[in-house]
Amino acid sequence: MGEMPARPLRADAERSVRAVLEAAERVLAEDPGASMEQIAAAAGVARTTIHRRFANRQSLIEALALSAARQLAQAVDDGRPDTAPPLVAMHRITANVLQVKGAWAFALGLPADPDSEAAVLQQEIDRRCVAVLRRAQDEKVIDAAADLEWVRRVYYALIGESLHGKADGSDADGADPDVLAARIIDTLLHGAGPRA
Structure with a gap:
């Protein structure tokens, strides 16, 4: 364990890593078998640059998954789950998460090693989600008898379905994250039953 902490990357090195990860998301979403060379070309960096930063394709994939998980965790934080009214x-978290999941669908769909930092981040996101739902339950927005773990799973499913759009690839809501977030929260809290 006595490893030295990684040195912060120079700004230009950080930019090239970000460009590689963004290109990896685009390229691998189209062709999951794409090579490191194809990703480097799409990122506009030399093949040697990508190999210097990532020991192999697996390390690039792990970095991609971790970067996406960190962005998802930041999207949750930006919604102020502990302090904003539930x-x-x-609503804020849902809109933020829709944007991140839309931009990083491939990376966020990767199976995470249970011991990885990405998996730990996902567990923390799940915990924070249930905490917000508990706050909503305390304010009588969610039924007192509701199983919050089940509510969380339904909420995640609604987010996932909203990102798929219609069968023809279009979306009636125009993919506006705020409109979709309002629809998701309304469906979560009221289902499809008649309104009073």
């Missing part, structure tokens, strides 16, 4: 937090 419905406000749920």
